[in-house]
Amino acid sequence: MDKIKSGFVSLVGRPNTGKSTLMNTILGKDISIVTDKAQTTRNKINGIYNKDNLQIVFVDTPGVHNVKNELDRFMNRTALQATKGTDLILFLAPANEHIGKNDLFILQNLKDREIEIVLLITKIDTVSKAELDAKIAEWKGVAKDIKKIIPISAVAGAGLNELMAEIAANIPETGYKFYPDEMSSDQPERFIVREIIREQILNLTSEEVPHSVAILIDEFKETKTLLRVTASIVMERESQKGIIIGAKGAMIKTIGIKAREKMESIFGSKVFLELFVRTNKNWRQSASLIKRMGYDKDTY
Numbered sequence: 159m160d161k162i163k164s165g166f167v168s169l170v171g172r173p174n175t176g177k178s179t180l181m182n183t184i185l186g187k188d189i190s191i192v193t194d195k196a197q198t199t200r201n202k203i204n205g206i207y208n209k210d211n212l213q214i215v216f217v218d219t220p221g222v223h224n225v226k227n228e229l230d231r232f233m234n235r236t237a238l239q240a241t242k243g244t245d246l247i248l249f250l251a252p253a254n255e256h257i258g259k260n261d262l263f264i265l266q267n268l269k270d271r272e273i274e275i276v277l278l279i280t281k282i283d284t285v286s287k288a289e290l291d292a293k294i295a296e297w298k299g300v301a302k303d304i305k306k307i308i309p310i311s312a313v314a315g316a317g318l319n320e321l322m323a324e325i326a327a328n329i330p331e332t333g334y335k336f337y338p339d340e341m342s343s344d345q346p347e348r349f350i351v352r353e354i355i356r357e358q359i360l361n362l363t364s365e366e367v368p369h370s371v372a373i374l375i376d377e378f379k380e381t382k383t384l385l386r387v388t389a390s391i392v393m394e395r396e397s398q399k400g401i402i403i404g405a406k407g408a409m410i411k412t413i414g415i416k417a418r419e420k421m422e423s424i425f426g427s428k429v430f431l432e433l434f435v436r437t438n439k440n441w442r443q444s445a446s447l448i449k450r451m452g453y454d455k456d457t458y
């Protein structure tokens with residue numbers, strides 16, 4: 159029998175490059191939330207892949223972006239730190255976007271890691287073959303240290319077999335697994351609930367509103383037949399609070415219904431969800447407040 163192989167693979171890149179989509183696609187499960195908004199992922203999120211004697215722990219990270227506040231700083235630090243100690247770094251950049259200064263900033267930061275980096279050119283379903291070839295050539299010019307480039311599309315399923323083979327080749331023989339076989343994530347249920355609520359807000363609102371939101375769990379009670387959750391949606395300004403509540407409370411009602419439906423499908427039990435909206439002025443600007451909103455390196 160083959161020896162057990164197990165290890166960690168981190169996914170890094172700018173926001174919206176398809177990191178969370180790729181992880182969910184490989185795992186066949188929605189572990190990280192995915193939206194069309196930049197800066198969807200805010201924490202390091204582990205997704206666990208098990209196949210026979212191979213266990214790969216994927217580490218999804220927040221997109222590295224320009225810093226405007228303490229939350230941005232926390233997210234960038236989380237992303238770059240998360241690559242430490244992994245066996246392989248997957249650096250994602252989309253085929254349909256220009257190479258930006260944040261891409262080069264990330265590469266510069268990863269240079270001293272002494273960990274193999276594979277560049278994944280993502281979303282290749284959105285470009286022609288000629289455009290993709292031009293993008294690959296452009297990357298070869300700016301990222302000379304990167305030995306391996308794999309073009310992929312999570313949506314079209316392209317390049318994923320080659321990617322999985324490359325990942326497996328970089329996972330060491332350890333003789334043990336880090337997590338039990340049936341586990342696909344190590345995120346606490348409270349965190350999943352917070353993310354599901356935030357996902358609905360990201361989907362339903364625009365501009366600064368989605369970025370100004372934090373979710374706090376006020377009550378979390380589980381019985382055999384029912385999960386009862388009370389949560390606060392914390393916004394930065396009264397005007398944003400108004401948007402979340404909506405005309406005659408229509409928006410908060412929709413957020414609540416959609417979040418409850420997703421929670422019921424994920425947890426497989428009936429859910430009672432009660433939402434409140436409050437403001438905490440400029441919470442993203444304050445290091446102590448972002449911690450209190452659950453953005454601390456060790457807590458969810």
Ligand SMILES: Nc1nc2c(ncn2[C@@H]2O[C@H](COP(=O)(O)OP(=O)(O)OP(=O)(O)O)[C@@H](O)[C@H]2O)c(=O)[nH]1
Nearest residue numbers: 173174175176177178179194197198199221312313
């Ligand atoms: N066309 C196409 N769209 C994709 C593909 N992969 C991801 N997307 C879309 O790109 C958007 C961003 O995807 P995410 O997976 O949330 O990106 P991310 O890198 O995790 O973003 P952050 O969490 O903000 O850093 C979503 O609208 C996805 O549906 C792909 O292969 N093809």
Ligand SMILES: [Mg+2]
Nearest residue numbers: 177178198199
């Ligand atoms: Mg993400």
